[in-house]
Amino acid sequence: MNFPDNLRYTKDHEWIMLLEDGATALVGITDFAQSELGDIVFVETKPVGTKVGAHEVFGTVEAVKTVADLFAPIAGEIVAVNEALDSAEVVNQSPYGEGWIVKIKVADVSDVESLLSPADYRALIGE
Secondary structure (H helix, E strand, O other), X not given: OOOOOOOEEOOOOEEEEEOOXXXXXXXXXXXXXHHHHOOEEEEEEOOOOOEEXXXXXXXXXXXXXXEEEEEOOOXXXXXXXXXXXXXXXXXHHOOOOOOOOEEEEEOOHHHHHHOEOHHHHHHHOOO
């Protein structure tokens, strides 16, 4: 499994990456999550402009066998939804690249530091 060192992770299997502006972040699901879900066929999110709290549901991922909620790693406002998700399999193919799900304007950047490091996430999933 791949867990990039420049990301932070949640116990719910989302990742977050602060962008260069320091005020916005990309959010997606981890390599572990996409492998557990199997073939992803549909991703639905709340619309741009929606304010979300930390650990609040901001959408769902539908795989062939199940539907899973997506939880915001931190509080903020959804400022973009990945248009590439029209072909939801991009999440399986590139969970940390082209398969990002939303871009969030972060309410408090320091909250990112409270999330799991790659080592902590690996320990969580027993790797």
